[in-house]
Each structure stands twice: as C-alpha cells, then as structure tokens.
Amino acid sequence: MIGHFFEVSQSIQEQAERALKRCSGVFAQIEEISEYNATKVLAAFGHQHVSESHFAGTTGYGYGDRGRETLDAVVAEIFGAEDALIRHNFVSGTHAITTALFGVLRPGDRIVSLTGLPYDTLQPVLGIVEGGSGSLKEFGVVYEQLDLLADGSPDYDGIAQAVSRAKVAYLQRSRGYSLRESLSIAQIERICTLVRQANPDAIIMVDNCYGEFVEKREPTQVGADLIIGSLIKNPGGGIAKTGGYIAGRADLIEQCACRLTAPGVGKEVGCTLGESRGMFMGLFFAPTVVESAVKTAVFASALFEQLGFPVYPRFDQPRADIIQAVELGSVKRLTAFCVGVQRGAPVDGFVTPEPWDMPGYDSQVIMAAGAFTMGASIELSADGPMREPYAAWMQGGITWPSGKAGVILAAQSLYEAGELPER
Numbered sequence: 001m002i003g004h005f006f007e008v009s010q011s012i013q014e015q016a017e018r019a020l021k022r023c024s025g026v027f028a029q030i031e032e033i034s035e036y037n038a039t040k041v042l043a044a045f046g047h048q049h050v051s052e053s054h055f056a057g058t059t060g061y062g063y064g065d066r067g068r069e070t071l072d073a074v075v076a077e078i079f080g081a082e083d084a085l086i087r088h089n090f091v092s093g094t095h096a097i098t099t100a101l102f103g104v105l106r107p108g109d110r111i112v113s114l115t116g117l118p119y120d121t122l123q124p125v126l127g128i129v130e131g132g133s134g135s136l137k138e139f140g141v142v143y144e145q146l147d148l149l150a151d152g153s154p155d156y157d158g159i160a161q162a163v164s165r166a167k168v169a170y171l172q173r174s175r176g177y178s179l180r181e182s183l184s185i186a187q188i189e190r191i192c193t194l195v196r197q198a199n200p201d202a203i204i205m206v207d208n209c210y211g212e213f214v215e216k217r218e219p220t221q222v223g224a225d226l227i228i229g230s231l232i233k234n235p236g237g238g239i240a241k242t243g244g245y246i247a248g249r250a251d252l253i254e255q256c257a258c259r260l261t262a263p264g265v266g267k268e269v270g271c272t273l274g275e276s277r278g279m280f281m282g283l284f285f286a287p288t289v290v291e292s293a294v295k296t297a298v299f300a301s302a303l304f305e306q307l308g309f310p311v312y313p314r315f316d317q318p319r320a321d322i323i324q325a326v327e328l329g330s331v332k333r334l335t336a337f338c339v340g341v342q343r344g345a346p347v348d349g350f351v352t353p354e355p356w357d358m359p360g361y362d363s364q365v366i367m368a369a370g371a372f373t374m375g376a377s378i379e380l381s382a383d384g385p386m387r388e389p390y391a392a393w394m395q396g397g398i399t400w401p402s403g404k405a406g407v408i409l410a411a412q413s414l415y416e417a418g419e420l421p422e423r
C-alpha cells in the first residue's frame with residue numbers, strides 16, 4: 001500500500017508485511033492497554049465535570065482559573081495522586097523536574113539516584129557536571145548515586161543502604177538515550193517497597209518522561225510520592241504546545257507550586273492564556289497517541305531485527321516507554337536511517353538531515369524530526385551520536401499509519417544507500 005504514495009522496493013514491502021504479522025500479538029496487548037487508559041482518562045474528565053467553560057483562558061494573575069484547577073484535578077485522578085500541577089509555564093521536562101527537586105530539597109539534604117546517572121540535562125541541575133549556575137550542589141544538597149548492575153537492572157540489594165539517610169530517592173523510568181532497559185511499573189513497585197522499608201520518610205520521586213500510558217498503572221499508583229513529565233512527550237498527546245506536570249502527594253505538590261511561582265503564592269496564580277483547551281485535549285488523546293508511538297516502536301524493532309540489526313528492546317519484550325534503539329553500526333547507516341525517518345515526517349519531510357556539532361556533545365549528532373511542535377518527541381523522531389555503536393534512538397509517531405510509513409522509509413533509505421547487511 002505504501003508503494004502507491006512513496007517509492008519503496010518490493011523486498012522492503014515484503015519484509016514490512018512479515019514484520020507486521022509478527023507484531024500482531026503484541027499489538028493486541030498494546031490496544032488493550034490503550035483502551036484501558038483511554039477509558040480511565042474519559043472517566044476522570046466526567047468525574048471532574050470538565051466543561052467548555054474550562055477552555056476559556058485567563059490573563060494576568062489568573063486567580064480562580066477554573067480550567068487550571070480542573071485540569072490539575074483530572075491529572076491527579078488519572079495518575080492516582082492526591083494532587084497535581086500541570087502548567088504550560090513549565091518550559092520543558094527538565095524545568096518541571098528541576099522545580100520538583102528545588103521544591104522539596106533543602107540545604108544539607110541528600111538525594112540518591114537509584115537508577116545510575118540521571119538524564120543528561122539534569123546533571124547540571126544536580127551540580128554533578130559544570131555548566132549552569134545555581135545547581136542543587138551550590139545550595140548545599142548532596143548527591144549520591146546507586147549504579148545499575150552490569151546487566152542494566154536496578155541494584156535491589158543496595159537500596160536499603162543507599163537510601164538510609166536520603167531525603168529524596170530518585171528514579172528514572174525511561175532508558176533515555178542509553179542502552180539500559182527501562183523500568184517497568186512492577187520494578188518501580190519493588191523499588192518503592194524496598195525504599196519504604198529502609199527509610200519510611202524518604203520522598204520517592206520518579207522522572208516519568210516517556211513512560212506515561214505505556215502501562216496501565218503509573219508510578220504514583222505503586223508507591224511513588226511524586227512523578228514528573230513533559231507535555232511535548234506522552235501526556236500532551238501531540239496537541240499541547242508546551243508544558244509539563246508534577247503529580248503526587250498534596251503536601252509536596254504545594255512545595256513544588258511555591259517553587260514554580262513564589263512562597264505564599266503557590267497554585268493560586270498562573271493565567272492559562274489560551275492553553276487550557278489544548279492541554280485538556282492532548283491529555284484526552286494521549287493514551288491512543290501513545291498506542292501509535294508504541295506500535296511504531298514495536299514495528300521498527302521487528303523490521304530492523306529482520307534486516308539484521310541489533311534492536312533494544314526486541315519487538316516482543318515488555319515495554320515501559322516509547323523509545324526504540326536500533327544499532328546501525330556505521331556513520332553511513334545511521335545517516336541513511338535518519339534520512340529515511342525524515343522522509344516520513346509531515347512537516348519538513350522534504351529536507352535531508354545531516355550530522356552536526358551540537359553544543360554540549362563530544363561527537364557529532366544527527367537528528368530526524370519534522371514535527372508540528374518544535375522538539376516534540378511524541379512525534380516521530382530519531383537521533384543518534386556519531387560514535388560507536390552508531391545507534392539511533394527513535395520515538396514517537398502520533399498516528400500509527402504515519403509512524404509505520406516513517407519506519408518503512410528508514411528501511412528503504414538503507415536499501416537505496418546499499419547499506420542493508422547481507423542476509
């Protein structure tokens with residue numbers, strides 16, 4: 001079918017057909033999770049009496065903005081949390097996580113990451129790399145880290161000791177841009193239980209980026225005190241134009257709100273301009289958009305494995321986020337992959353990505369992205385650093401047909417470049 005609209009070789013089309021057949025059982029599971037989550041979201045909208053009047057934006061202080069308050073309540077209910085803070089004012093996921101960290105940590109406190117080194121952009125926030133001013137370290141917060149084991153799994157035996165004096169126990173659900181495995185909700189539940197036993201007062205904070213709606217439960221439903229994420233990823237459903245959220249224990253949300261705005265002001269201010277409707281709508285769409293993204297990832301995994309490339313995770317492995325890594329193995333292949341993904345983009349599908357010297361990286365990086373929202377990684381995108389093992393990290397796909405097309409075009413691009421391994 002894709003051959004009607006794009007040039008795709010017969011052999012790639014046949015491989016894609018085969019990959020699709022192998023995925024059918026996994027797809028049925030993904031659809032079941034999506035239906036569960038979509039129904040959960042629908043019910044929360046009803047319970048919280050979402051109405052059209054909530055979409056009217058406020059200006060200035062935004063006192064008594066009912067859309068803002070209702071959206072917080074909807075998010076809290078969906079995530080099984082006491083309260084939530086979902087705002088377009090969060091400029092990124094990093095900003096939301098930073099707000100949560102500075103919201104609950106005080107000088108002399110200790111934070112322990114239980115999943116190894118946190119995501120790149122959080123390292124200057126913690127003060128474990130140079131690069132910014134006003135890090136937690138500058139404010140006298142001590143950072144410690146429990147590394148993952150050699151196989152990438154959490155060091156369960158080390159948790160009790162690691163958190164014994166911690167104010168915050170910090171977890172990252174997604175693999176981010178490493179080849180470790182993402183944490184399943186079952187693993188997060190086990191970690192939460194171990195942290196609670198060892199230190200009942202520790203605040204369990206989870207970087208939930210890329211994980212929302214991939215499983216039926218969220219970390220706040222298995223013991224986490226705070227979860228944080230970005231609205232240009234899963235929970236924005238490809239519609240929210242910017243923003244982030246924090247959800248969890250009410251007393252901690254209050255502390256985070258006082259950090260986002262000002263002590264004494266907290267959640268009571270913050271006009272929504274015209275952003276509420278898109279945030280409600282994106283949240284409503286999010287479970288089915290995540291379904292499209294996860295199907296795209298699974299399909300890519302099956303197809304590129306057939307074509308002879310190592311893939312992480314494999315198509316039939318359980319998933320905890322929307323990320324798919326494909327180890328391409330050379331500059332030419334990584335470039336061809338990204339060129340193909342770009343051809344499948346609805347915006348800027350006609351341009352050819354090239355590796356470039358991205359600030360803060362020690363090797364060149366290539367990126368394929370053609371999104372309605374700049375940098376939105378819930379939309380189909382792929383990138384990778386030009387170094388061993390020349391892996392592409394691919395994520396997103398706000399509709400399944402377009403995600404599927406992007407994956408097939410990536411394979412076609414390798415074919416055209418003469419870069420498919422001999423089978």
Ligand SMILES: *Cc1c(COP(=O)(O)O)cnc(C)c1O
Nearest residue numbers: 092093094119174176207209230
């Ligand atoms: C995307 C992401 C973040 C935050 O990134 P932003 O680009 O600032 O939105 C943090 N942690 C993980 C694991 C992520 O994937």
